Amino acid sequence: MLSKGLKRKREEEEEKESLAVDALWLDPGHAAVAQAPPAVASSSLFDLSVLKLHHSLQQSEPDLRHLVLVVNTLRRIQASMAPAAALPPVPSPPVESSMADNLLASSDAALSASMASLLEDLSHIEGLSQAPQPLADEGPPGRSIGGAAPSLGALDLLGPATGCLLDDGLEGLFEDIDTSMYDNELWAPASEGLKPGPEDGPGKEEAPELDEAELDYLMDVLVGTQALERPPGPGR
Amino acid sequence: MAGAGGGGCPAGGNDFQWCFSQVKGAIDEDVAEADIISTVEFNCSGDLLATGDKGGRVVIFQREQENKSRPHSRGEYNVYSTFQSHEPEFDYLKSLEIEEKINKIRWLPQQNAAHFLLSTNDKTIKLWKISERDKRAEGYNLKDEDGRLRDPFRITALRVPILKPMDLMVEASPRRIFANAHTYHINSISVNSDHETYLSADDLRINLWHLEITDRSFNIVDIKPANMEELTEVITAAEFHPHQCNVFVYSSSKGTIRLCDMRSSALCDRHSKFFEEPEDPSSRSFFSEIISSISDVKFSHSGRYMMSRDYLSVKVWDLNMESRPLETHQVHEYLRSKLCSLYENDCIFDKFECCWNGSDSAIMTGSYNNFFRMFDRDTRRDVTLEASRESSKPRASLKPRKVCTGGKRKKDEISVDSLDFNKKILHTAWHPADSVIAVAATNNLYIFQDKIN
Numbered sequence: 001m002l003s004k005g006l007k008r009k010r011e012e013e014e015e016k017e018s019l020a021v022d023a024l025w026l027d028p029g030h031a032a033v034a035q036a037p038p039a040v041a042s043s044s045l046f047d048l049s050v051l052k053l054h055h056s057l058q059q060s061e062p063d064l065r066h067l068v069l070v071v072n073t074l075r076r077i078q079a080s081m082a083p084a085a086a087l088p089p090v091p092s093p094p095v096e097s098s099m100a101d102n103l104l105a106s107s108d109a110a111l112s113a114s115m116a117s118l119l120e121d122l123s124h125i126e127g128l129s130q131a132p133q134p135l136a137d138e139g140p141p142g143r144s145i146g147g148a149a150p151s152l153g154a155l156d157l158l159g160p161a162t163g164c165l166l167d168d169g170l171e172g173l174f175e176d177i178d179t180s181m182y183d184n185e186l187w188a189p190a191s192e193g194l195k196p197g198p199e200d201g202p203g204k205e206e207a208p209e210l211d212e213a214e215l216d217y218l219m220d221v222l223v224g225t226q227a228l229e230r231p232p233g234p235g236r
Numbered sequence: 237m238a239g240a241g242g243g244g245c246p247a248g249g250n251d252f253q254w255c256f257s258q259v260k261g262a263i264d265e266d267v268a269e270a271d272i273i274s275t276v277e278f279n280c281s282g283d284l285l286a287t288g289d290k291g292g293r294v295v296i297f298q299r300e301q302e303n304k305s306r307p308h309s310r311g312e313y314n315v316y317s318t319f320q321s322h323e324p325e326f327d328y329l330k331s332l333e334i335e336e337k338i339n340k341i342r343w344l345p346q347q348n349a350a351h352f353l354l355s356t357n358d359k360t361i362k363l364w365k366i367s368e369r370d371k372r373a374e375g376y377n378l379k380d381e382d383g384r385l386r387d388p389f390r391i392t393a394l395r396v397p398i399l400k401p402m403d404l405m406v407e408a409s410p411r412r413i414f415a416n417a418h419t420y421h422i423n424s425i426s427v428n429s430d431h432e433t434y435l436s437a438d439d440l441r442i443n444l445w446h447l448e449i450t451d452r453s454f455n456i457v458d459i460k461p462a463n464m465e466e467l468t469e470v471i472t473a474a475e476f477h478p479h480q481c482n483v484f485v486y487s488s489s490k491g492t493i494r495l496c497d498m499r500s501s502a503l504c505d506r507h508s509k510f511f512e513e514p515e516d517p518s519s520r521s522f523f524s525e526i527i528s529s530i531s532d533v534k535f536s537h538s539g540r541y542m543m544s545r546d547y548l549s550v551k552v553w554d555l556n557m558e559s560r561p562l563e564t565h566q567v568h569e570y571l572r573s574k575l576c577s578l579y580e581n582d583c584i585f586d587k588f589e590c591c592w593n594g595s596d597s598a599i600m601t602g603s604y605n606n607f608f609r610m611f612d613r614d615t616r617r618d619v620t621l622e623a624s625r626e627s628s629k630p631r632a633s634l635k636p637r638k639v640c641t642g643g644k645r646k647k648d649e650i651s652v653d654s655l656d657f658n659k660k661i662l663h664t665a666w667h668p669a670d671s672v673i674a675v676a677a678t679n680n681l682y683i684f685q686d687k688i689n
Binding site: 048063064077 | 468472
């Protein structure tokens, strides 16, 4: 990190890349901005930001300022990439906006879920004796499913092991044990996050029955026996 | 307090020359992570200069008194005390390692022969007492010179122990440990003008402590949302007003500063004043928020103004005007077109500090390539100087540096692309009265003085 030798070369490479991107948003009024090239440049910026977010989330104790700034920047980038959608205000996750691009939707929900889960971790850290989050089984089936399917992406990105130990019903039993490393409520926050927006977004209209079956199967596979012990939620 | 030849002089004016005085630290190209200086602070008189590093150590330098036999060493800072303030810790509850890096040091005003300072890492604040011992008692009755206890029955006569001079020994001892009050990372501590209390701020909360009481603190600001998913802003710095003991400010990652009055309510979640400069729509970008994030906020010595540092500029605010800053000084505007690269290599998240001179007529802050910038508020002149080994000859004047932004590069100018972004000056300090500055460049501490001194 402190080596001087590599500096110049890296600067040159970055310079080329930054020139491409810089030209775009420095001149927002330019006609070219509305065309295809901005989407390409922005998507690389988007990818970079997602990468940064995940790197940040993988830290044992992430720098909250860095995390918040990256997430806010990512939201800004997303907003510019889907200008047609009427995005709800910041606190509600943008899952409800009409996004034809599945990748975008899953990344975003993954983002929300990742961010939400991390921030939930942090509030768990404050007091493990706090009441278990009332998130696990809530929400009508349509919501849970619609939210859960995209967040499979989050599961992939964050690693298969993380989903295993989460079980709000068992939280009381394991109060003494530090599960903050494993608490990654991928499912719950996604459904929780969908709550603020009362209206169903167009994104949820995609074949809910099929997703429910897939979801159950995947849950069984990933979570194993704990899925059987989990109290049945509404609609399951 | 502000001497005639001291703080009153303009920073970059013709009648003023910053010269190299000293450099502390190893010369090695290979820098140990633990030796990287993470905070620099003069005490209230300026006679002591403290540094904290990533290894949790504190080194205190003391200014030499005037000495006719060695005129050249007048005003030189030499090591006074070194001690390990914080050790790496492991939080067993959360399975997390707590860094020993010293985030901030703040001196207490001196009340007796001993010196006191507060030093903090991410989680724990410690009050250290630094005292001198230059006398030793000799001639005890119950123990002999080796320290071995004498048999009381063998004593036939009593004597009064006498004090004899000894080589100066400086001892640092931890007097208070203020722990377990912060869930998030402490970024600031600030001693109150009442000399009894101080505040500590982390990403989401600010606590008020009494210096004598370690087992409890009062939470005075809490911006943690009920639902952490709604978190969009964190606290980045906080400071008490230098004279009004009920007033403090805190800055945020969204470029806002809130001034709070502790008399209005116990929990100061509602600010008395709100300072924010409206965003310039023509320079709006994806990185607008990141570069507006305030990394440091400092009251002027007078208490009438305050200064905030964001990524590209330093702003001076009049406490009576919330709508916009009084002055905006560009630190390295040439970086605005490089923000994407700086975002990629994370440099855009660097937190630069800033400081006032003793008379509040000049301000200083760091930049990259071991450059630091000074702005004279009276003459509106600014200068870029460099902390480097090359210009480290005793009493050598520092040559102003210039960054070439495009087109033809003049001789002695450096182009933006040649800047070394690993050499960042994040921490600087200005003597409270004299024209002496301390600049931390990675693991080296540079001390510069003006020629008149």
